[in-house]
Amino acid sequence: MSVAANLGFPRVGAKRELKKGLEDFWSGKINEEALQNLGRSLRRDHWLLQKKLGIEQIPSNDFSFYDHVLDTAVMVGAVPSRYGAGNITLSTYFAMARGLQKQGELDLPAMEMTKWFDTNYHYIVPEFEAGQRFRLASTKLIDEFKEALSLGILTRPVLLGPISFLLLGKSKTPGANSLNLLDSLLNVYEELLQKLSEAGAKWIQIDEPFLVCDLNPEAQKAFHSAYSRIRKASGHLRILVATYFGALDENLKTAVHLPIDALHLDLVRAPSQLEKVLDEIPSTLTLSLGVVDGRNVWRTNLQRALDILNKAQQKLGTDRIIVAPSCSLLHTPVDLDLETTLDEEIKSWLAFSKQKIEEVVSLNQALQNGVGAVAAFQKNKEVMQKRETSSRIHDKKVAERVARITNKMSHRSNSYSVRRPFQQAALGLPLFPTTTIGSFPQTSELRAARAQFKAGKTTLSEYEAYLRTEIEKTIRFQEEADIDLLVHGEAERNDMVEYFGEQLRGFISTKNGWVQSYGSRCVKPPLIFGDVARQKPMTVEWTQFAQSLTKKPVKGMLTGPITILKWSFVRDDQPLSVTCRQIALAIRDEVCDLEAAGIQAIQIDEPAIREGLPLRRKDWSEYLAWAVEAFRISTAGVTDATQIHTHMCYSEFNDIIEAIAAMDADVISIETSRSQMELLNVFARYQYPNEIGPGVYDIHSPRIPSQNEMEMLLKEATKVLSPSQIWVNPDCGLKTRGWTEVRPALNSMVAAAKSLRAMAGK
Numbered sequence: 067m068s069v070a071a072n073l074g075f076p077r078v079g080a081k082r083e084l085k086k087g088l089e090d091f092w093s094g095k096i097n098e099e100a101l102q103n104l105g106r107s108l109r110r111d112h113w114l115l116q117k118k119l120g121i122e123q124i125p126s127n128d129f130s131f132y133d134h135v136l137d138t139a140v141m142v143g144a145v146p147s148r149y150g151a152g153n154i155t156l157s158t159y160f161a162m163a164r165g166l167q168k169q170g171e172l173d174l175p176a177m178e179m180t181k182w183f184d185t186n187y188h189y190i191v192p193e194f195e196a197g198q199r200f201r202l203a204s205t206k207l208i209d210e211f212k213e214a215l216s217l218g219i220l221t222r223p224v225l226l227g228p229i230s231f232l233l234l235g236k237s238k239t240p241g242a243n244s245l246n247l248l249d250s251l252l253n254v255y256e257e258l259l260q261k262l263s264e265a266g267a268k269w270i271q272i273d274e275p276f277l278v279c280d281l282n283p284e285a286q287k288a289f290h291s292a293y294s295r296i297r298k299a300s301g302h303l304r305i306l307v308a309t310y311f312g313a314l315d316e317n318l319k320t321a322v323h324l325p326i327d328a329l330h331l332d333l334v335r336a337p338s339q340l341e342k343v344l345d346e347i348p349s350t351l352t353l354s355l356g357v358v359d360g361r362n363v364w365r366t367n368l369q370r371a372l373d374i375l376n377k378a379q380q381k382l383g384t385d386r387i388i389v390a391p392s393c394s395l396l397h398t399p400v401d402l403d404l405e406t407t408l409d410e411e412i413k414s415w416l417a418f419s420k421q422k423i424e425e426v427v428s429l430n431q432a433l434q435n436g437v438g439a440v441a442a443f444q445k446n447k448e449v450m451q452k453r454e455t456s457s458r459i460h461d462k463k464v465a466e467r468v469a470r471i472t473n474k475m476s477h478r479s480n481s482y483s484v485r486r487p488f489q490q491a492a493l494g495l496p497l498f499p500t501t502t503i504g505s506f507p508q509t510s511e512l513r514a515a516r517a518q519f520k521a522g523k524t525t526l527s528e529y530e531a532y533l534r535t536e537i538e539k540t541i542r543f544q545e546e547a548d549i550d551l552l553v554h555g556e557a558e559r560n561d562m563v564e565y566f567g568e569q570l571r572g573f574i575s576t577k578n579g580w581v582q583s584y585g586s587r588c589v590k591p592p593l594i595f596g597d598v599a600r601q602k603p604m605t606v607e608w609t610q611f612a613q614s615l616t617k618k619p620v621k622g623m624l625t626g627p628i629t630i631l632k633w634s635f636v637r638d639d640q641p642l643s644v645t646c647r648q649i650a651l652a653i654r655d656e657v658c659d660l661e662a663a664g665i666q667a668i669q670i671d672e673p674a675i676r677e678g679l680p681l682r683r684k685d686w687s688e689y690l691a692w693a694v695e696a697f698r699i700s701t702a703g704v705t706d707a708t709q710i711h712t713h714m715c716y717s718e719f720n721d722i723i724e725a726i727a728a729m730d731a732d733v734i735s736i737e738t739s740r741s742q743m744e745l746l747n748v749f750a751r752y753q754y755p756n757e758i759g760p761g762v763y764d765i766h767s768p769r770i771p772s773q774n775e776m777e778m779l780l781k782e783a784t785k786v787l788s789p790s791q792i793w794v795n796p797d798c799g800l801k802t803r804g805w806t807e808v809r810p811a812l813n814s815m816v817a818a819a820k821s822l823r824a825m826a827g828k
Contacts, residue, residue, distance in 0.1 A: 075419060126223045129210065135190055176766065192231065195238050202257050231251070232247060232248060270304070327351070330388075332393060334361075335392060344377075363635045406577075459596040461599060482730065489667075543809070554609055572594055606656070653700035657703060669710075671712060736761060738760040746786050773815075
């Protein structure tokens with residue numbers, strides 16, 4: 067018979083228990099034993115829940131204290147030499163992820179971090195050193211399998227595949243090919259699989275998401291050689307290779323002819339690939355069919371999903387089908403049942419991880435016994451019909467405004483070279499001007515004040531008075547630090563996307579819809595359920611207030627249309643490009659109002675623009691066309707004297723530099739500190755004409771960089787950029803850091819900028 071399976075469950079807990087535990091551990095409030103006990107408790111609860119709901123193949127090793135790619139690096143002993151040799155402790159693990167600093171004793175920078183394919187999840191980039199040799203340094207995968215077994219649950223352990231692991235990593239030897247390390251890496255995988263087989267495992271899930279990406283012939287060949295070895299070493303273990311986030315396309319033959327037992331397909335992102343796979347599939351291969359969306363929160367149309375399963379059943383029979391989500395449920399919140407105050411109509415359209423598992427089980431039951439035997443189908447049909455005909459989704463005025471967009475609306479009046487002198491005259495900034503990316507620390511006191519207000523324990527006037535005090539403190543600190551272009555600090559904002567979602571029509575927010583971004587960092591994406599429009603100014607009052615406190619210029623701070631789109635759960639009933647244009651028009655209105663209020667520099671953050679890039683190069687041009695257009699629509703309504711900034715973090719720009727230039731921002735700030743200014747090379751090769759703020763302070767780590775360290779980074783920048791182009795700023799917003807870290811770091815940043823100015827003046 068067919069089997070109901072899951073590829074991965076959210077780690078953080080329904081109420082972010084892992085986040086709180088990690089932060090308590092890092093601050094010294096709890097010890098390692100308490101943290102490990104929390105991990106065991108979360109794993110137990112998640113395994114038992116999935117078993118109770120009817121999942122037959124339950125994943126293990128999908129839990130992580132920080133990141134599953136980092137876990138894999140530790141597992142194979144890929145620990146950079148700067149973190150020391152010998153046993154890999156939890157302290158070593160967190161030092162790799164976050165850096166480690168002890169005054170006068172130790173100063174270890176964190177490893178590089180970037181986005182996991184086209185998601186908002188961040189992974190730690192494996193580093194491969196010269197002479198890299200791998201070893202089995204952690205048995206976490208086996209230990210957690212045994213842990214579940216002790217509870218009476220036979221799990222299907224999850225392992226990041228060897229090819230994808232190497233392709234996700236970065237060699238520190240110039241020109242080195244990571245795939246040359248495959249033989250050494252496979253020695254570890256072989257040893258691990260043998261031990262797992264001896265421990266009693268029946269299945270192993272090996273994730274190879276690179277099979278839905280463009281692969282060269284060498285990588286395709288590497289898959290065959292790697293899995294031939296894995297097959298021989300696996301003993302009685304049955305092997306499932308999981309692909310997700312797209313279609314196999316030209317890698318289809320490679321994937322279906324691997325010496326494995328089952329292949330997982332993402333049939334939400336790429337439903338059309340099923341027919342091609344069925345034409346090619348060997349008689350020995352089982353298909354895992356991902357028909358429940360693991361990346362969005364809308365209920366599955368069960369009948370439509372069952373139609374896909376039935377098509378596969380006609381070719382394969384029921385016993386060669388595994389019913390599953392499209393990918394790990396890491397990307398969706400845990401439990402919709404916790405949303406006790408959510409609008410009931412919209413809530414009926416939604417499914418979080420728990421509900422998605424119920425959908426998988428219902429589909430498997432319907433495949434085996436027919437629709438009539440599964441009560442969920444009739445209710446699902448009614449929900450689908452009500453959502454489709456709801457009057458809350460479509461707004462005729464919004465549609466008409468989008469239809470009236472002209473080419474002129476996405477172009478500023480003059481080029482950057484013409485605009486620049488007007489902006490210099492308006493802002494009066496020095497060489498190597500300093501600024502920050504926008505947010506300042508969200509302290510426990512600030513979060514408590516917000517919670518008190520939302521709970522109705524303080525009045526609006528009391529809360530706003532508190533916010534004005536916080537904004538003034540932030541302005542005064544920046545003046546004391548002698549930062550050149552100030553920000554108001556975003557004390558009023560809970561999140562850079564959710565804050566706007568709460569004010570835009572067509573959005574709704576949840577209370578417990580948390581998903582992991584990286585480590586302890588969780589975000590609560592708003593839901594875009596209908597047409598988007600701005601109802602009133604969203605940031606003008608707070609920015610005006612901040613500007614009234616100082617003679618220095620204050621930047622307006624907005625989130626761009628691509629990032630709002632990508633960092634929300636987006637409606638699935640119209641093209642993303644249409645929704646994005648709606649958001650762009652709303653942001654355009656806000657930009658124009660900020661300028662009218664006297665704000666002469668406005669930052670529209672787009673950290674997600676690279677993240678939104680399709681995994682296949684053939685699809686890039688279409689996406690970049692509407693993404694760049696949306697950004698320009700949001701920014702092009704201002705005069706030449708208004709300086710437009712944007713920010714992008716953890717992105718590789720080599721392949722999209724022309725699109726970045728086409729966005730025509732006056733200033734772009736980017737992450738460069740962890741990569742030691744490496745990302746600037748592409749801007750130099752392209753001869754990027756506008757201004758750039760290469761981040762000199764890694765805010766994703768608690769370590770405080772020295773003035774000398776920042777100066778060295780800026781000197782590296784001057785080797786490839788003109789001093790007149792360079793801004794000095796942190797990598798990202800300071801929301802997650804504490805004031806005890808931020809104050810000395812920003813003081814050192816300003817001192818570094820002044821030192822460079824002095825050198826340039828000699």
